Amino acid sequence: MASIKDVAVEAGVSVATVSRVLNGHPSVSPGARARVLAAVEALGYRPNAVARSLRTDQTRTLGLVISDVMNPYFTELARSVEEEARALGYSVIIGNADERPDLQDHHVTTLLDRRIDGLLVSPTDGGSPRMLEAARAGTPMVFVDRWIPGVDVPVVRSDGRGAVRDLVAHLYRLGHRRLAIIAGPAATTTGRERVDAFREALAEYGLPLPDDRIGQGDFQAESGRRVTEGFLDLPEPPDVVFAADNLMALGALDAVRARGLRVPEDIALAAFDDIRWFVHTDPPVTAIAQPTGDLGRAAVRALVDRIEGRTGESVTLPARLVVRRSCGESPSGTAHPPSPSPVRRSTP
Amino acid sequence: MASIKDVAVEAGVSVATVSRVLNGHPSVSPGARARVLAAVEALGYRPNAVARSLRTDQTRTLGLVISDVMNPYFTELARSVEEEARALGYSVIIGNADERPDLQDHHVTTLLDRRIDGLLVSPTDGGSPRMLEAARAGTPMVFVDRWIPGVDVPVVRSDGRGAVRDLVAHLYRLGHRRLAIIAGPAATTTGRERVDAFREALAEYGLPLPDDRIGQGDFQAESGRRVTEGFLDLPEPPDVVFAADNLMALGALDAVRARGLRVPEDIALAAFDDIRWFVHTDPPVTAIAQPTGDLGRAAVRALVDRIEGRTGESVTLPARLVVRRSCGESPSGTAHPPSPSPVRRSTP
DNA sequence: CCTCCTCGTGGAATCGATTACACGGAGGAT
DNA sequence: ATCCTCCGTGTAATCGATTCCACGAGGAGG
Numbered sequence: 001m002a003s004i005k006d007v008a009v010e011a012g013v014s015v016a017t018v019s020r021v022l023n024g025h026p027s028v029s030p031g032a033r034a035r036v037l038a039a040v041e042a043l044g045y046r047p048n049a050v051a052r053s054l055r056t057d058q059t060r061t062l063g064l065v066i067s068d069v070m071n072p073y074f075t076e077l078a079r080s081v082e083e084e085a086r087a088l089g090y091s092v093i094i095g096n097a098d099e100r101p102d103l104q105d106h107h108v109t110t111l112l113d114r115r116i117d118g119l120l121v122s123p124t125d126g127g128s129p130r131m132l133e134a135a136r137a138g139t140p141m142v143f144v145d146r147w148i149p150g151v152d153v154p155v156v157r158s159d160g161r162g163a164v165r166d167l168v169a170h171l172y173r174l175g176h177r178r179l180a181i182i183a184g185p186a187a188t189t190t191g192r193e194r195v196d197a198f199r200e201a202l203a204e205y206g207l208p209l210p211d212d213r214i215g216q217g218d219f220q221a222e223s224g225r226r227v228t229e230g231f232l233d234l235p236e237p238p239d240v241v242f243a244a245d246n247l248m249a250l251g252a253l254d255a256v257r258a259r260g261l262r263v264p265e266d267i268a269l270a271a272f273d274d275i276r277w278f279v280h281t282d283p284p285v286t287a288i289a290q291p292t293g294d295l296g297r298a299a300v301r302a303l304v305d306r307i308e309g310r311t312g313e314s315v316t317l318p319a320r321l322v323v324r325r326s327c328g329e330s331p332s333g334t335a336h337p338p339s340p341s342p343v344r345r346s347t348p
Numbered sequence: 349m350a351s352i353k354d355v356a357v358e359a360g361v362s363v364a365t366v367s368r369v370l371n372g373h374p375s376v377s378p379g380a381r382a383r384v385l386a387a388v389e390a391l392g393y394r395p396n397a398v399a400r401s402l403r404t405d406q407t408r409t410l411g412l413v414i415s416d417v418m419n420p421y422f423t424e425l426a427r428s429v430e431e432e433a434r435a436l437g438y439s440v441i442i443g444n445a446d447e448r449p450d451l452q453d454h455h456v457t458t459l460l461d462r463r464i465d466g467l468l469v470s471p472t473d474g475g476s477p478r479m480l481e482a483a484r485a486g487t488p489m490v491f492v493d494r495w496i497p498g499v500d501v502p503v504v505r506s507d508g509r510g511a512v513r514d515l516v517a518h519l520y521r522l523g524h525r526r527l528a529i530i531a532g533p534a535a536t537t538t539g540r541e542r543v544d545a546f547r548e549a550l551a552e553y554g555l556p557l558p559d560d561r562i563g564q565g566d567f568q569a570e571s572g573r574r575v576t577e578g579f580l581d582l583p584e585p586p587d588v589v590f591a592a593d594n595l596m597a598l599g600a601l602d603a604v605r606a607r608g609l610r611v612p613e614d615i616a617l618a619a620f621d622d623i624r625w626f627v628h629t630d631p632p633v634t635a636i637a638q639p640t641g642d643l644g645r646a647a648v649r650a651l652v653d654r655i656e657g658r659t660g661e662s663v664t665l666p667a668r669l670v671v672r673r674s675c676g677e678s679p680s681g682t683a684h685p686p687s688p689s690p691v692r693r694s695t696p
Numbered sequence: 697c698c699t700c701c702t703c704g705t706g707g708a709a710t711c712g713a714t715t716a717c718a719c720g721g722a723g724g725a726t
Numbered sequence: 727a728t729c730c731t732c733c734g735t736g737t738a739a740t741c742g743a744t745t746c747c748a749c750g751a752g753g754a755g756g
Contacts, residue, residue: 079444
């Protein structure tokens with residue numbers, strides 16, 4: 001592959017001049033510029049990004065470590081991240097942690113070894129050593145969706161409190177009183193937060209949330225199935241199961257179906273994270289939708305701000321309730337979220 | 349960040365010795381080795397992959413250019429590719445082309461600029477200039493799923509002919525006679541092949557496939573909706589719609605539902621590419637399943653073979669029919685594919 | 697006419713690794 | 727005792743870019 005030296009020879013100038021032309025420096029004569037451009041064209045020359053990175057100490061590359069590529073929520077996030085990064089002149093390297101801390105560490109290490117300019121992370125568990133180290137060492141970093149408390153890194157996430165409250169109101173109005181939740185891993189912030197928000201909302205309606213109606217999942221479909229089976233085995237099974245992510249909701253659907261029960265007649269179902277497929281499931285699933293695309297874009301902007309010396313602040317965007325059929329038909333027949341007041345947070 | 353020079357100073361040896369220890373060269377005394385390792389530990393040193401790549405002219409990185417990340421088929425492929433690559437000591441950089449030739453070219457260029465060791469491509473259209481150029485220039489390359497005829501590059505794909513024949517047999521047995529297909533872009537091999545296979549299978553049963561029952565889609569949901577609406581507007585709408593990928597099937601489902609029609613009672617539906625969500629849609633969708641994981645792994649092995657100087661052959665794996673409810677209930681009540689003979693290709 | 701800038705250009709150092717080559721010392725063979 | 731090997735180690739070239747510095751030419755100003 002042709003190098004800058006070949007171009008210099010072909011154009012009859014020095015490598016310095018070639019480099020200046022390529023980087024748009026002002027002090028190059030029109031004649032030299034033309035000859036260099038012609039040589040570049042003739043040789044099909046493309047600058048070696050590896051060499052350039054070594055010299056300039058920047059790769060114009062962002063690392064994105066997500067918890068699970070097979071989760072539509074994260075692929076949508078990844079897509080918007082790549083889009084915004086591209087618009088800003090950066091590439092993105094995605095690392096899939098598969099909800100495994102060791103894999104997350106592997107990817108963080110690899111990414112750091114490649115000297116990416118900044119890191120976007122949705123941490124799988126409380127804190128993998130390499131990541132904390134990188135954060136402390138001052139690697140530009142931003143957390144998306146999930147974060148690690150006590151680490152001084154901007155967080156771009158969405159706040160589901162309002163939407164969860166709307167959901168509980170919706171369920172209450174439909175007559176459901178025994179509510180259960182499939183929680184995410186306690187080590188993740190989203191795992192804890194969603195349970196907390198749910199519990200608080202229940203408290204507002206004077207509804208209890210006993211321990212046997214809090215199932216421990218791991219954000220994967222299989223755990224949703226297992227937990228739901230536990231719920232169904234209870235002496236008094238719940239009226240509703242709320243899954244803290246879309247994959248566990250899928251598992252729950254499986255478990256319910258395996259018993260020959262129907263949603264929502266026998267048991268209702270709701271999920272955190274809205275995805276296209278929920279429109280097409282049987283029945284369509286009521287879910288809490290995050291503004292995923294906005295989240296990804298905001299995260300990239302915050303990270304690039306940090307990289308380029310600007311501040312790069314945390315961002316919190318509201319989630320909203322999307323009512324479908326999986327919790328039962330709205331008595332009024334309308335499908336609007338039943339927020340008592342027109343709170344901006346939950347309904348536009 | 350600490351460099352090899354710092355480690356050398358700390359350990360009281362030369363950089364050459366440090367490098368030798370790090371690369372497991374035999375001629376290093378145990379004492380020196382111990383001191384180097386201690387220094388590495390003390391400084392938290394990690395080799396700079398950029399510098400190493402510049403010198404050795406290899407990045408131990410594979411590029412993967414896929415047509416659409418939001419398509420579960422491709423995310424599963426990406427996942428298995430990354431897994432196998434990791435096992436072989438390579439990293440993967442994913443480029444999402446979004447079915448757009450210009451984006452595909454952008455990613456190929458970026459990947460090549462980064463001097464990836466090899467390229468895995470599922471081309472969006474007949475041939476983007478940069479890619480063809482790279483193939484001609486001898487960049488190790490392997491096509492996955494789709495390919496470009498006439499380009500001398502190994503292809504790892506799955507053959508759906510047998511499964512499509514099984515599907516048509518299944519439909520015939522259920523009494524369907526007016527079959528329609530939503531095709532993929534004619535510029536892609538999978539787009540053409542699936543139509544051809546379908547037409548051939550229909551011919552075996554003496555069924556016609558008039559032009560107005562071949563709709564032109566682009567592998568995206570929206571096109572599936574549009575084409576299906578066209579079908580429903582026909583004086584004699586088809587009994588069955590076969591979508592050449594899962595996203596277009598989703599669009600078809602939307603269109604059918606928007607008219608207040610039911611699947612499979614009013615019109616049956618089948619899809620190429622089986623994904624988890626098809627189990628949960630209303631109704632569950634009959635689909636042709638590719639061995640996606642095997643495809644990804646085989647592609648990586650073929651590519652790494654090429655990179656490391658071995659041959660790296662093309663691979664074709666059979667797809668198989670997965671019968672669900674979207675084409676109607678099997679008269680016999682069983683859910684087995686109706687292959688007349690126990691062909692290995694379609695039923696295990 | 698001399699001096700001083702400015703402009704375009706090239707030489708060479710540099711980034712952080714790998715590796716060919718040289719060299720000194722220890723040990724074995726004669 | 728001498729010579730030859732081998733082993734461990736260091737010096738320096740190298741990969742392909744960027745960029746500081748110096749230099750010569752030409753124009754402006756005194």
